Amino acid sequence: MVKAEHAEQIAEQAAQTDNDSVVAVPSKARHHRGVPVLLEEPDEMMREQLGGFIEFLRDHAVVGVAIGFIVGLQAQTLIKQLVESFITPFITLLVGGDLQHKQWVVAGNPSITFPWGKFVYTLIDFLIVLLFIYLVVKLFRLDKLDKK
Numbered sequence: 001m002v003k004a005e006h007a008e009q010i011a012e013q014a015a016q017t018d019n020d021s022v023v024a025v026p027s028k029a030r031h032h033r034g035v036p037v038l039l040e041e042p043d044e045m046m047r048e049q050l051g052g053f054i055e056f057l058r059d060h061a062v063v064g065v066a067i068g069f070i071v072g073l074q075a076q077t078l079i080k081q082l083v084e085s086f087i088t089p090f091i092t093l094l095v096g097g098d099l100q101h102k103q104w105v106v107a108g109n110p111s112i113t114f115p116w117g118k119f120v121y122t123l124i125d126f127l128i129v130l131l132f133i134y135l136v137v138k139l140f141r142l143d144k145l146d147k148k
Contacts, residue, residue, distance in 0.1 A: 079132055083125045091124070 057063055091099050102117030137143050 075132065075136075076129065078081060079129050083128055087124065087128065088121070 076101075088099065095102065099117045100121045102115075104114040104116060106112040106114070
């Protein structure tokens with residue numbers, strides 16, 4: 001960064017020259033153990049860069065997306081446990097066995113196995129996740145946030 005007095009010198013020299021000319025001002029860089037230090041106030045430069053990064057996060061709603069992603073992962077874990085703890089035993093009573101291990105076997109050389117139980121279990125899990133998301137959106141009226 002340029003100190004105020006140095007900036008005044010540059011402004012005075014620019015005022016004395018033509019509009020098309022370029023002004024060369026000698027550097028007032030400090031040296032630190034043989035390395036030139038070009039920034040007068042590195043803390044201010046860091047604050048400006050950090051401010052730009054924070055502005056980027058705000059403009060693009062990155063923090064909101066990250067929070068939504070984390071909450072979504074935790075909700076998925078919760079819903080899977082709900083399905084495994086309560087819904088799967090109920091379906092087991094209806095179907096008469098462990099649904100995930102249900103399959104059709106077509107005899108032949110070689111025999112073909114269709115594990116339909118895993119698909120039905122995953123489909124039920126998916127539908128319950130959709131229902132849960134729908135209820136949360138309606139309960140907290142999140143569908144009306146974008147409408148003005």
